[in-house]
Amino acid sequence: MYNxxxxxxxxxxxxxxxxxxxxxxxRQIVDAAVELFIQKGFHKTTTRQIAAAAGFSIGSLYExxxxxxxxxxxxxxxxxxxxEQGMSEALQRASREDNPLAEVIRAYxxxxxxxxDHILLIYQETQSLPHKWQKVVLENEVRITGRFTRALAQLxxxxxxxxxxxxxxxxxAHNIAVIGHMWTFxxxxxxxxxxxxxxxxxxxxxxxxxxxx
Amino acid sequence: MYNxxxxxxxxxxxxxxxxxxxxxxxRQIVDAAVELFIQKGFHKTTTRQIAAAAGFSIGSLYExxxxxxxxxxxxxxxxxxxxEQGMSEALQRASREDNPLAEVIRAYxxxxxxxxDHILLIYQETQSLPHKWQKVVLENEVRITGRFTRALAQLxxxxxxxxxxxxxxxxxAHNIAVIGHMWTFxxxxxxxxxxxxxxxxxxxxxxxxxxxx
DNA sequence: ATTATCTATAGATCTATAGATAATGC
DNA sequence: ATTATCTATAGATCTATAGATAATGC
Numbered sequence: 001m002y003n004x005x006x007x008x009x010x011x012x013x014x015x016x017x018x019x020x021x022x023x024x025x026x027r028q029i030v031d032a033a034v035e036l037f038i039q040k041g042f043h044k045t046t047t048r049q050i051a052a053a054a055g056f057s058i059g060s061l062y063e064x065x066x067x068x069x070x071x072x073x074x075x076x077x078x079x080x081x082x083x084e085q086g087m088s089e090a091l092q093r094a095s096r097e098d099n100p101l102a103e104v105i106r107a108y109x110x111x112x113x114x115x116x117d118h119i120l121l122i123y124q125e126t127q128s129l130p131h132k133w134q135k136v137v138l139e140n141e142v143r144i145t146g147r148f149t150r151a152l153a154q155l156x157x158x159x160x161x162x163x164x165x166x167x168x169x170x171x172x173a174h175n176i177a178v179i180g181h182m183w184t185f186x187x188x189x190x191x192x193x194x195x196x197x198x199x200x201x202x203x204x205x206x207x208x209x210x211x212x213x
Numbered sequence: 214m215y216n217x218x219x220x221x222x223x224x225x226x227x228x229x230x231x232x233x234x235x236x237x238x239x240r241q242i243v244d245a246a247v248e249l250f251i252q253k254g255f256h257k258t259t260t261r262q263i264a265a266a267a268g269f270s271i272g273s274l275y276e277x278x279x280x281x282x283x284x285x286x287x288x289x290x291x292x293x294x295x296x297e298q299g300m301s302e303a304l305q306r307a308s309r310e311d312n313p314l315a316e317v318i319r320a321y322x323x324x325x326x327x328x329x330d331h332i333l334l335i336y337q338e339t340q341s342l343p344h345k346w347q348k349v350v351l352e353n354e355v356r357i358t359g360r361f362t363r364a365l366a367q368l369x370x371x372x373x374x375x376x377x378x379x380x381x382x383x384x385x386a387h388n389i390a391v392i393g394h395m396w397t398f399x400x401x402x403x404x405x406x407x408x409x410x411x412x413x414x415x416x417x418x419x420x421x422x423x424x425x426x
Numbered sequence: 427a428t429t430a431t432c433t434a435t436a437g438a439t440c441t442a443t444a445g446a447t448a449a450t451g452c
Numbered sequence: 453a454t455t456a457t458c459t460a461t462a463g464a465t466c467t468a469t470a471g472a473t474a475a476t477g478c
Contacts, residue, residue, distance in 0.1 A: 048467090062469075067468080068467070068468095
């Protein structure tokens, strides 16, 4: 279970000794909480509802986490884990003939499309996390952005795009990351006018144009 | 007071007859609430704290609004009003010699820089609004994006940029809007590497590149 | 004996309102 | 008389835990 290696699972203490059980129960908690948080938001979801949806009592819930915020942290970290895994899988399946930047953009935007609600959740509720855990979530975000920076560097090295300053390259990478999120938080507008494939096509063209001054 | 003409002030009923007084008290409520919401978030701010910061009692507060959500709606609408006013003022002062698209981008990004926390607040708390008012807030967002669409159309008409399909033009306009927000919600990274002037320069160049296929 | 789970509830809020009081205008 | 404001609180939650019970392993 890759989740065992995640920061969040290590950060949060538990009363229960059996690590395998902790693993399973926390997965139940996260699955239940994600759905509820998406539906009603973090603050309007009660710990009782999470326990009920996970299939055990409120008392047991607090054997696996120490607070409601702990649950939010587990949720945010699990979402980032799933995004990163989704991208890796998509890239392994990818053609390897195309432009490597276009490929990573495509993989990313497809993950954003699939994980629409989850990405929105992170946008809306990261602020509700204790400060030290906000930092971990932002580091996850930086790690994803790093993939774009690397793809850009690769392209530059191959001479496929003109040389960009490190500052410009970073900014383009962040633009790509945010263009993915934009598909989720402007969906109310975008999905009325474009399919995800339209969106990928247009935005990929725009991003490649950015790099050709 | 331009705020009287806003949707929100008309949507929310009050017990108090004197419209001038309603106007003033609601301004007090909004000013107090904005600060508190930015600091602690909507859900962790209590109506009592808002009343106290506004300078009257909890009982009086509820003469001017019917619920805590009403206050959030007033806040979101006031923020958009201030953004739109800020852009208009900046554009009136602008040189009128430069590229009109670059000018509107500059005006917008400076407003985003100044209203950093307020824009973040809208991102995080719009979800806590009743559905019918979420719609009004999104319409405000569309209205701002419309300014970019119009500037792009103007440039195309003047022949300064190649012809873009209506779909592409809309997408570029949304990209501009989101690049402004990005300055607020990725500030933890961006502000470490760029000043707002760097950011304006780089992003303006990128956006103009987008339009040159 | 130890570990995991459950029930019942302490304790702490928080929103919204009812009813009393003060201020204003005829 | 009417309008605006205040105080006090009803009523409804919700988180987190203490202590009792059930399940597991020696």
